[in-house]
Amino acid sequence: MRLKSIKEINGTIKLLTGTRIGGSADLIEIGGNDNPVIRNPLTSELYIPGSSLKGKIRVLTEWLEGKVEGGEVHSCDKNDCPVCRVFGRSAQNSKVAKSGPTRISIKDAYLTEESKRELEKLKNRTGLDTEWKYENNINRITSEATPRNLERIPAGIEFDFKITYKVLDMGDNGKIDEDMFEKVVLRGLKAILLEGIGGGTSRGNGQIEFTKLLVDGEDLKDSINNIVIG
Numbered sequence: 001m002r003l004k005s006i007k008e009i010n011g012t013i014k015l016l017t018g019t020r021i022g023g024s025a026d027l028i029e030i031g032g033n034d035n036p037v038i039r040n041p042l043t044s045e046l047y048i049p050g051s052s053l054k055g056k057i058r059v060l061t062e063w064l065e066g067k068v069e070g071g072e073v074h075s076c077d078k079n080d081c082p083v084c085r086v087f088g089r090s091a092q093n094s095k096v097a098k099s100g101p102t103r104i105s106i107k108d109a110y111l112t113e114e115s116k117r118e119l120e121k122l123k124n125r126t127g128l129d130t131e132w133k134y135e136n137n138i139n140r141i142t143s144e145a146t147p148r149n150l151e152r153i154p155a156g157i158e159f160d161f162k163i164t165y166k167v168l169d170m171g172d173n174g175k176i177d178e179d180m181f182e183k184v185v186l187r188g189l190k191a192i193l194l195e196g197i198g199g200g201t202s203r204g205n206g207q208i209e210f211t212k213l214l215v216d217g218e219d220l221k222d223s224i225n226n227i228v229i230g
């Protein structure tokens with residue numbers, strides 16, 4: 001087993017609709033926002049955790065690969081399972097599969113400098129750097145409405161993200177990992193373009209586009225847009 005190469009994706013996500021990447025309400029005063037978005041606790045700046053992007057791409061890949069059973073995170077001991085090989089598996093499964101380390105690593109995505117300035121302006125104008133959206137649940141019998149308050153990162157904001165991917169030569173000169181990069185990682189990026197990120201995507205939250213997408217310095221934005229799923 002030899003680490004043949006590490007591929008690097010550098011991109012920028014632009015939010016096309018308000019997006020909810022949930023944080024913790026623990027630090028919020030009672031009566032305040034009970035559905036906060038996630039922030040860096042030191043700077044209070046909005047960010048998208050790498051785990052959140054990874055989780056979304058993994059779930060969509062599990063669905064595409066027919067690996068969804070019973071609602072748990074998929075993990076198996078098949079050496080060539082695309083989900084486990086790319087996104088990781090349990091320690092026990094890993095011992096049997098002998099497929100080496102998790103191939104993908106997704107870093108936290110941070111606000112672009114321009115978006116930081118935009119949010120600063122928004123905060124000066126409104127006192128907030130996010131949008132609070134009220135949604136109603138309607139009781140089907142009494143028609144009584146239960147409003148809830150959701151915080152969203154506003155549309156138009158951009159985050160820089162970075163993904164690395166290890167290609168291991170497992171006696172195949174890295175061919176399986178090279179194939180999985182196309183079939184799992186690039187397809188997964190297309191899947192989040194179609195599905196969105198964060199919570200409430202079925203209600204229109206979290207729609208995105210890539211305003212930049214470089215794979216080892218090569219612009220693959222159009223190629224990813226052109227991937228057909230299914």
Ligand SMILES: [Zn+2]
Nearest residue numbers: 075076081084
């Ligand atoms: Zn698996």
